[in-house]
Amino acid sequence: MGFGKLAADVMQCDVGIKAGRIVALAANLPQAPQEIDATDRLVLPGGVDAHCHMDQPMSDGVVMADDFYTGTRSAVAGGTTTVIPFACQFKGDSLKAAVEDYHQRATGNAVVDYAFHLIVADPTAAVLDEELPELIRSGYTSFKVYMTYDDLKLSDRQLLDVLAVARQEGAFVMVHAENSDCIAWMVQRLEALGKTAPRYHATARPMVVEREATHRAIALAELVDVPILIVHVSGAEAVEQIQWAQNRGLRIYAETCPQYLFLTEADLNQPNFEGAKCICSPPPRDKANQQVIWDGLCNGVFHVLSSDHAPFRYDDPKGKQICGTHSSFHAVPNGIPGIETRLPLLFSEGVNKGRIDLNTFVSLTSTNPAKLYGLYPRKGTIAIGADADLVIWDPQRQVTINNAMLHHNVDYTPYEGMIIQGYPETTLSRGEVVYRQGEVLAARGRGEFLPCGLSSFARPKLMP
Ligand code: DUC
Ligand code: ZN
Ligand code: ZN
Numbered sequence: 001m002g003f004g005k006l007a008a009d010v011m012q013c014d015v016g017i018k019a020g021r022i023v024a025l026a027a028n029l030p031q032a033p034q035e036i037d038a039t040d041r042l043v044l045p046g047g048v049d050a051h052c053h054m055d056q057p058m059s060d061g062v063v064m065a066d067d068f069y070t071g072t073r074s075a076v077a078g079g080t081t082t083v084i085p086f087a088c089q090f091k092g093d094s095l096k097a098a099v100e101d102y103h104q105r106a107t108g109n110a111v112v113d114y115a116f117h118l119i120v121a122d123p124t125a126a127v128l129d130e131e132l133p134e135l136i137r138s139g140y141t142s143f144k145v146y147m148t149y150d151d152l153k154l155s156d157r158q159l160l161d162v163l164a165v166a167r168q169e170g171a172f173v174m175v176h177a178e179n180s181d182c183i184a185w186m187v188q189r190l191e192a193l194g195k196t197a198p199r200y201h202a203t204a205r206p207m208v209v210e211r212e213a214t215h216r217a218i219a220l221a222e223l224v225d226v227p228i229l230i231v232h233v234s235g236a237e238a239v240e241q242i243q244w245a246q247n248r249g250l251r252i253y254a255e256t257c258p259q260y261l262f263l264t265e266a267d268l269n270q271p272n273f274e275g276a277k278c279i280c281s282p283p284p285r286d287k288a289n290q291q292v293i294w295d296g297l298c299n300g301v302f303h304v305l306s307s308d309h310a311p312f313r314y315d316d317p318k319g320k321q322i323c324g325t326h327s328s329f330h331a332v333p334n335g336i337p338g339i340e341t342r343l344p345l346l347f348s349e350g351v352n353k354g355r356i357d358l359n360t361f362v363s364l365t366s367t368n369p370a371k372l373y374g375l376y377p378r379k380g381t382i383a384i385g386a387d388a389d390l391v392i393w394d395p396q397r398q399v400t401i402n403n404a405m406l407h408h409n410v411d412y413t414p415y416e417g418m419i420i421q422g423y424p425e426t427t428l429s430r431g432e433v434v435y436r437q438g439e440v441l442a443a444r445g446r447g448e449f450l451p452c453g454l455s456s457f458a459r460p461k462l463m464p
Contacts, residue, residue: 010358015043017388020430025384036433038392041425044362045382046081046112046389047343050369051174051231051255051306053335054085055105059151062333063318065409066311068109069444071339074309074408076435076442078340079424081112081389082370082379082450086144088119091151095120095131099140103449110447111440112429113387115375117174118143121152123162132162133169139451141374141458142172144231147213148180148281159220167226172372172458174231174255177213177238178205178282187330196328198275199268202283204329210282211237218245218252225460227251229372232308234260234282235289239296246301251461253372254301257308258338258345259284260293263414273325277314278414281334294355297364304372305364307342310335313411337410341401343391348420352395374453388431397423407440 016024016032054071056064066074075083087102089095095118106114118135120127120143132143145162146152154162166173186204190196195203214230218241221228230242233256245252263284268275278284296302312333313319323331343365350356356364370380377386399405401415427435434442 015382015388015390017431020388020432022382022384022386022388025382036392036426042358042393042395043382044391044393045366045380046391046427046429047079047365048082048084048369048375048380049075049080049307049309049339049342050084050304050373051257052083052085052309052339054083054309054311056086056088057101058333059090060322061318062312062322064311065313065316065319066309068106068114068447069111070407070409071309071311072111072114072447073440073442074340074406076112076427076429077407077424077440079343079391079393079427080339081391081427081429082114082375083112083339084115084117084369084373086119087116087140089121089127091122093122095127095135099135106447106449108445111434111442111444112447113379113450114447115373115450115452116140119152120145120154120162123154123158128161128165132165136169136171141170141452141454142174144174144176146176147217148176148178148183153180156216156220159217160224163221163224163226163228166458167224167460170454170458172455173226173228175217175228176232177210177217177230179209179213182209182212191328191330198273198279198329198332199265201279201329201332202265202268205281205283207235207237207285210234211241214238214241218242218250221252222250225462227253227458227460229253229255229303231255232257232260232282233293233302235285236292239292239301243301249461251457253303253457254296255304255306256293256296256302257306258342259308259336259414261290261349262345264290267414273321274314276320276329276332277412278336279320279329279332279334280308280310280336297350297356297360302364303368305342305346306369307338308335309337309339311337311408311410315411336414337408337412338414340406340408341413341415344399344420344423345415347393347422352421372455372457374455375450379450388428390428391424392426393422394425395422397421397425399423405438
């Protein structure tokens with residue numbers, strides 16, 4: 001298969017593919033039975049979206065609009081070839097049952113390869129002593145814990161317990177860092193004053209709420225001596241905490257998402273109830289905070305940029321309008337869609353506008369997430385032996401983002417009307433063309449489950 005350029009290190013060569021793997025990288029490879037001309041294009045490793053939600057059972061009657069079929073179709077159309085969504089434990093239920101259920105949802109539906117993070121919501125003795133260690137040893141090597149949401153949050157004591165298991169087993173922990181009591185207190189006061197419109201979602205979760213929890217998560221991880229990754233970091237005060245910890249030599253990693261680069265609090269203040277479309281947690285901040293997030297992508301504070309795709313439809317009684325269009329912001333499901341727009345947005349506004357270079361783009365969106373979650377070098381690189389998950393980008397193509405062109409099952413995009421430059425033209429998953437010029441070609445269910453190895457990023461500082 002002949003290609004023009006490829007980029008991780010940037011070089012010009014052909015990429016030879018056999019049986020779904022990369023087998024040769026050289027100038028002028030001999031002719032192959034099937035060739036794709038990528039002259040004047042960029043060939044990048046397929047994106048790894050290490051934080052996205054699809055077909056995740058919700059506790060309150062809300063239903064995610066994307067299952068593994070529509071969610072992964074949307075992924076490939078946006079240049080992502082590996083997804084890592086979450087098998088979520090409900091309080092009172094077993095973690096293993098959540099994993100089994102999630103496999104059933106993915107098998108026969110996903111069009112690209114997938115791994116699972118776990119969500120540990122109920123760290124009983126059985127979970128801590130048996131289920132979690134066994135799952136970690138079976139290829140579920142990362143899990144998320146929440147410091148907020150009544151149905152998911154862990155106490156500090158529980159956080160310490162799960163961090164200790166992570167340390168013992170070499171698992172990698174992702175933390176949703178917001179102070180639950182502060183949010184509950186703010187919500188109660190706002191609702192008592194009748195301040196229930198979508199924009200008050202941001203008022204109820206000011207930066208200090210995230211800053212405090214970020215600091216506390218770091219302190220707990222320091223006490224246990226285990227690395228953690230703070231997910232969906234939204235602004236300066238959380239970045240300061242993470243930088244402070246990194247400067248202390250602690251192994252603290254960080255993720256951010258497009259919504260913290262491209263949306264602000266003002267997007268929650270749209271007419272009628274439409275601000276609900278941009279309700280996510282933590283909330284988008286302001287332009288100054290966006291700049292701090294851009295700076296963090298350049299200076300190494302952040303290791304990964306994920307979508308946090310959370311597919312809730314707007315005009316839907318099982319989505320954003322679960323309690324109608326006059327409900328409190330607090331009843332609106334948190335999260336926004338973005339699995340398909342993640343890479344094009346960062347490519348256009350990051351690479352093409354000169355804010356980040358191409359290598360940083362690849363690192364943040366593909367190589368680093370593959371390394372962080374134990375999928376490297378099978379995923380996240382263009383190298384001999386790696387899966388031939390490749391995206392051919394047209395770096396010049398101008399696109400006006402509109403929901404009709406996207407492949408998700410959500411009825412809106414927060415980025416409607418945005419003009420960007422640079423877009424995936426062709427996506428290959430294990431050597432197979434799964435997307436070309438607007439059309440998803442992948443067969444339903446061709447995606448395979450990826451057991452994850454232990455991450456080298458999860459190693460404690462002080463051994464053993
Ligand atoms: N956290 C997430 O990671 N996703 C959606 C909502 C949330 O709070
Ligand atoms: Zn979260
Ligand atoms: Zn999420």
